Amino acid sequence: MLLLFYLSSGLFLGWSLGANDASNIFGTAVGTRMVKFRTAATIGSIFVILGAFISGAGATETLGKLGSINMIAGAFMVALSAAFTVFAMTKMALPVSTSQAIVGAIVGWNFFSGKVTDPAILGRIASTWVTSPILAALFAFLIYKGMKALSRHVSIHMFRVDAYTRIGLILIGAFGAYSLGANNIANVMGVFVSVTPFRDWTLLHWTISSTQQLFLLGGIAIAVGIITYSKRVMLTVGTGVVKMTPQSALVAVLSQSVVLFLFASKGLKTFLTSHGLPSLPLVPVSSSQVVIGAVLGIGLVQGGRQIRYRVIGRIVMGWVSTPVIAALITFVALFFLQNVFNQDVYETQRYALTPAVVRQLETEGIALDTTRFEDRYPNEVSLNRALKKYTVLTAAERTRVLELARVTPAPPSGTPADTPRP
Template identity: 60%
Template structure:
């Protein structure tokens, strides 16, 4: 049984997980559900299972990177870091900025570093910052390649409209499952990454199996994301939708697959090991923004379809989000830690 106090401190991270599940599931299954090709119930079941699997099996890589940026050593400190990230996401969303949990948590960790007089690892920070730009660009490139291939093979295979529809449904389910797995693997670090160095949970033994604090945290984070998917994502998928809503089903499918691949690339330890074994440049394991990966993929598709007009306001907002979100989260975290330490007399560092 988890100590209620520990659970209270973990609540900020779990809330972040819930919000992530509620919002980002639309990037994974929004098209399929919005076009009624997959029922929301089935989408929620698949998404929940694969998000948890992704978090538990492949969540370690991105979490380690966040740990290198700032290893928070006290549970109240981790609580405030996650809370300030969640609060920043809430405020930025209200202001209409395409905010990313990944960027908010990075800012919050740097805020903790400042407060605790810890030096921020600049090489890790540079690695993380570079992924913010690389992620949408890579998604665009992957989307272009996949769309080209799908058009080429579509013509070669000469599938009937009805059969193509059946294949699209199955592809949407597989892409959704891969997307959910990748989302769990990549973004779990945002949810519970800051709690890992604290090791708040005791080792759990069930029969001959034992679960470490980190494994339990991954499972809890995954469950929080799944809860967000099951309780609130329907509304987001059906009413708010996502940028995918305006695309044809093929383009939307390509965008979902590209997004899933990008998230997977930035989370896969296996791929990193494989690349480094052959002396190739590795892809940093960093939590990236699911929504910005989708925007990048849509940008790539637009280029291929000859829509060259760049929506500068969207691009401007994304860049503004890169700058404003982490700074805001960092300041909120700094102030919050100050209050926890000096008003509530809690140990935060």
């Protein structure tokens, strides 16, 4: 039961995502009153669960590289801190990013546990905070222009236009909800993957992995958030940045869905890379940033006169502050959980540059003079700091040294250490 209690913070985070990020899928449709909230919530809930369960593994690996949380109590507090951050910002009606909140929380855990935050992975994730809204704005700009050009050459009765737009909003919204579930379930349950309490479950010839069970629970939590608390943010997104028409709402949803799919599809990435084509990284993308980028692109097509820059300014401030606040809250919360409730929030690991490690590094072409180094380091950060001080190794080479020098698990007091990892 204690393990299930620890998962509750991930479920709370899923609910927060459903109340905030997932609402952006149908926000423009509901804001323009083309789709009823009940319809949007039902369709969004079904497809976000399907996306999480079927295709949720794509972006989880990237978050694991940013910070692999190795104790379930630590995972509980990381998810809870991120959820609290999102919930607080949601109460202020700001469509903040769950992706940024969980990234900030993981970085906070890294600081507390003495783990090194890989700047390359962090940079790859942070770059999507810029590229995803820009891509959405670009797609929205081009699609809106194309629809305008098409409308000048094809005459459709206004009632049919209205019906086609409504159907399009529902179909594209379902596609967007699926992509969101596939991409953002990593934010909800990704920190629990390495410490999951579940076992693989086999029925006849079907096997549901422990990770899929986590993703199913997380998808249900997102769906509950959509149904119970997303209406307010839907109206904010649909009407708060720029005045939307039903047709522009269709463009916004389509642009957002395409961008989410590009960052979520493992199959598409494999296809592109196998043919030597460039591809986007599989990372959790903020649906809030994507939809606002799309809405902004539509506003630019219309001349930019209807864009409410004050609302955009408040939203951007939320984006900047969310990861910082989440990291600070996580650090304080982990300290409280460890020292007040005596819970182990991370597995202590030591690092040693033994002769075996040095020989292995030499075979890989990494020369290391150990005369300046200590026999043992208490955590990853301390060894990484020494490597930066005494060597000119690249970031990738330092990462390899850290992998080889890690002694896992750390020995209890008074017992000999385990041998370093080969």
